[in-house]
Amino acid sequence: DQQVKQNSPSLSVQEGRISILNCDYTNSMFDYFLWYKKYPAEGPTFLISISSIKDKNEDGRFTVFLNKSAKHLSLHIVPSQPGDSAVYFCAATGGATNKLIFGTGTLLAVQP
């Protein structure tokens, strides 16, 4: 049972435009959410996170939005740059576990 879902395996956007990556979760006990970015042949790196007490967190070009009622979060990248091309993993934790539960990832390609 996939508790964290990223339904879009891939996304292609033009440089300078907005990239929106989506993530859905099923466990209502999750209270902390993270996004990791992964380049080929490297380990994932932490990008941005959000607590369930907030509905938005911004860090430079990256903003994460949380809609608790819909159990949905999204990562916005504005403006998108070619160096943003990577796999993005959504992760969640909370409730009975302090472990991270990851989604399957979305491959973002930013076209010059």
Added chain:
Amino acid sequence: DAGITQSPRHKVTETGTPVTLRCHQTENHRYMYWYRQDPGHGLRLIHYSYGVKDTDKGEVSDGYSVSRSKTEDFLLTLESATSSQTSVYFCAISGTGGYSSTDTQYFGPGTRLTVL
């Protein structure tokens, strides 16, 4: 970057052979984790450690064992490798096991394991 190294970075082995992967950290972090990454599954936790000699299972622990005799080293062993264990393995560390914008899991570069 957090000081995490994994060895070997690549390994090809045959079914039935034992394999040990090593994770080494220089951050003195208490928590260490082993994940595997597979297409269509994302990252899945195999085992984790919350201190020297303290380990626990993750969601895909069957066929794997771990040991942590020193703070800086966390070993993952496949006692008898199978083709289903072909994967990319990542080690991660964290300071408190909790989560915040400044305390999260930091990942190593990965080990690509192929079991023929």
